Amino acid sequence: xxxxxxxxxxxxxxxxxxxxxxxxxxxxxxxxxxxxxxxxxxxxxxxxxxxxxxxxxxxxxxxxxxxxxxxxxxxxxxxxxxxxxxxxxxxxxxxxxxxxxxxxxxxxxxxxxxxxxxxxxxxxxxxxxxxxxxxxxxxxxxxxxxxxxxxxxxxxxxxxxxxxxxxxxxxxxxxxxxxxxxxxxxxxxxxxxxxxxxxxxxxxxxxxxxxxxxxxxxxxxxxxxxxxxxxx
Amino acid sequence: xxxxxxxxxxxxxxxxxxxxxxxxxxxxxxxxxxxxxxxxxxxxxxxxxxxxxxxxxxxxxxxxxxxxxxxxxxxxxxxxxxxxxxxxxxxxxxxxxxxxxxxxxxxxxxxxxxxxxxxxxxxxxxxxxxxxxxxxxxxxxxxxxxxxxxxxxxxxxxxxxxxxxxxxxxxxxxxxxxxxxxxxxxxxxxxxxxxxxxxxxxxxxxxxxxxxxxxxxxxxxxxxxxxxxxxxxxxxxxxxxxxxxxxxxxxxxxxxxxxxxxxxxxxxxxxxxxxxxxxxxxxxxxxxxxxxxxxxxxxxxxxxxxxxxxxxxxxxxxxxxxxxxxxx
Numbered sequence: 001x002x003x004x005x006x007x008x009x010x011x012x013x014x015x016x017x018x019x020x021x022x023x024x025x026x027x028x029x030x031x032x033x034x035x036x037x038x039x040x041x042x043x044x045x046x047x048x049x050x051x052x053x054x055x056x057x058x059x060x061x062x063x064x065x066x067x068x069x070x071x072x073x074x075x076x077x078x079x080x081x082x083x084x085x086x087x088x089x090x091x092x093x094x095x096x097x098x099x100x101x102x103x104x105x106x107x108x109x110x111x112x113x114x115x116x117x118x119x120x121x122x123x124x125x126x127x128x129x130x131x132x133x134x135x136x137x138x139x140x141x142x143x144x145x146x147x148x149x150x151x152x153x154x155x156x157x158x159x160x161x162x163x164x165x166x167x168x169x170x171x172x173x174x175x176x177x178x179x180x181x182x183x184x185x186x187x188x189x190x191x192x193x194x195x196x197x198x199x200x201x202x203x204x205x206x207x208x209x210x211x212x213x214x215x216x217x218x219x220x221x222x223x224x225x226x227x228x229x230x231x232x
Numbered sequence: 233x234x235x236x237x238x239x240x241x242x243x244x245x246x247x248x249x250x251x252x253x254x255x256x257x258x259x260x261x262x263x264x265x266x267x268x269x270x271x272x273x274x275x276x277x278x279x280x281x282x283x284x285x286x287x288x289x290x291x292x293x294x295x296x297x298x299x300x301x302x303x304x305x306x307x308x309x310x311x312x313x314x315x316x317x318x319x320x321x322x323x324x325x326x327x328x329x330x331x332x333x334x335x336x337x338x339x340x341x342x343x344x345x346x347x348x349x350x351x352x353x354x355x356x357x358x359x360x361x362x363x364x365x366x367x368x369x370x371x372x373x374x375x376x377x378x379x380x381x382x383x384x385x386x387x388x389x390x391x392x393x394x395x396x397x398x399x400x401x402x403x404x405x406x407x408x409x410x411x412x413x414x415x416x417x418x419x420x421x422x423x424x425x426x427x428x429x430x431x432x433x434x435x436x437x438x439x440x441x442x443x444x445x446x447x448x449x450x451x452x453x454x455x456x457x458x459x460x461x462x463x464x465x466x467x468x469x470x471x472x473x474x475x476x477x478x479x480x481x482x483x484x485x486x487x488x489x490x491x492x493x494x495x496x497x498x499x500x501x502x503x504x505x506x507x508x509x510x511x512x513x514x515x516x517x518x519x520x521x522x523x524x525x526x527x528x529x530x531x532x533x534x535x536x537x538x539x540x541x542x543x544x545x546x547x548x549x550x551x552x553x554x555x556x557x558x559x560x
Binding site: 141 | 401
């Protein structure tokens with residue numbers, strides 16, 4: 001029976017409760033009880049979409065203890081600038097019954113299939129908390145192909161899943177895509193740890209291409225290639 | 233197939249409003265062999281016709297986000313040979329397309345299998361001038377698999393191939409695309425390698441392929457760089473396109489670049505090859521391009537406009553005064 005991280009679950013609960021109005025909290029609790037007990041996906045689909053109407057989209061307020069505790073529970077995870085609807089959606093996803101693997105995958109994949117942008121952000125932010133983690137690799141790879149900036153950022157920024165589960169070629173795509181779309185690459189968990197010869201070589205070609213086009217080169221690209229080839 | 237997220241470059245600098253002066257190239261004809269018109273407005277069609285674009289090729293690509301079922305592909309391919317072609321004709325522009333499974337969506341193997349089954353229904357439709365745009369994006373195993381299968385299809389059908397080369401890891405991706413095309417038995421002269429830059433052009437030309445360049449703000453080639461490329465490599469087997477799509481792109485990239493080339497002292501003969509003739513030579517290997525059609529479509533539309541025919545009867549779109557606040 002797959003289990004969720006109980007520390008993280010409780011932490012999220014505590015943060016959400018403090019950041020929500022009591023009405024919104026009551027609504028969420030009630031919906032979660034329905035989601036936990038249903039066999040099909042109706043309540044999940046309804047509440048996952050409707051949620052933001054109740055919670056609003058304010059930035060979540062965290063105290064310094066919570067920041068530390070989140071990182072202790074899951075190395076690499078940070079909730080900087082998360083909106084409350086995003087956190088509530090992730091918390092809701094933590095409570096989808098996972099005993100029946102096939103049904104669990106069907107429920108979550110069903111949400112992905114019809115998600116609007118903010119829902120996609122939540123679904124990809126939840127990659128490190130889903131059960132059966134190896135089942136989400138293809139989904140993560142597809143997310144990296146997205147052209148939607150906030151969706152990419154949900155995968156790239158302070159998300160420990162890609163560094164832990166992606167193959168080297170997929171990881172390299174994530175890093176390249178981050179440079180191509182001018183992301184804040186220092187927020188990528190595992191950036192310097194997962195540098196590898198193939199990525200370094202491609203980045204060196206990229207430097208040549210940028211220079212040939214009279215364009216600037218991001219300093220992190222030099223840092224990464226130098227880490228791989230200290231003699232340069 | 234493009235994306236445009238280089239905000240920093242895009243947003244820097246003053247915003248100055250000027251009017252476009254294309255007098256230098258007035259009377260010239262252009263052919264845009266890569267432009268995604270389904271993503272563009274009627275204003276764009278009008279501006280393209282005004283600037284001298286007489287014909288274009290719309291490669292099949294992705295829609296900015298992944299499709300989830302095969303019927304979406306069927307409808308999309310049908311629209312390229314149906315509604316979009318009609319829309320283009322209303323502005324006197326001859327519309328062709330290439331049909332294929334794009335590299336990004338090749339990664340959804342379950343769907344890709346289904347798409348491969350419907351492709352044969354479309355490739356011999358009138359005005360389909362090649363298989364495209366196909367090739368690599370992330371350079372995954374699935375992308376390679378469907379790239380090879382579509383090259384086989386092109387070989388069997390005797391159609392040219394329009395290759396999308398990847399944005400990331402471009403140099404190796406371009407080399408690999410050419411290696412595989414040769415391995416599958418394609419003649420380089422039947423293959424148009426698209427989205428070249430200064431780093432890839434030499435090898436593409438040396439190996440006998442066509443080298444296409446996309447003039448696309450910020451993410452691909454600027455046209456000043458393009459002028460330098462033509463000065464260095466000449467005009468043989470080189471063509472330019474706009475690849476205009478749903479990103480910040482420019483459907484007038486070809487006429488603008490022609491004007492810049494003229495100002496930069498490139499001969500009219502070379503400009504004609506790069507902005508018109510070479511694309512026709514390459515894609516006419518499909519047997520689907522007849523230049524007389526360019527004139528016919530213009531004349532038919534004009535006569536219909538003079539006879540005040542309605543849109544429903546195939547007439548040309550009435551011109552709208554963009555500077556009037558009255559919409560009538």
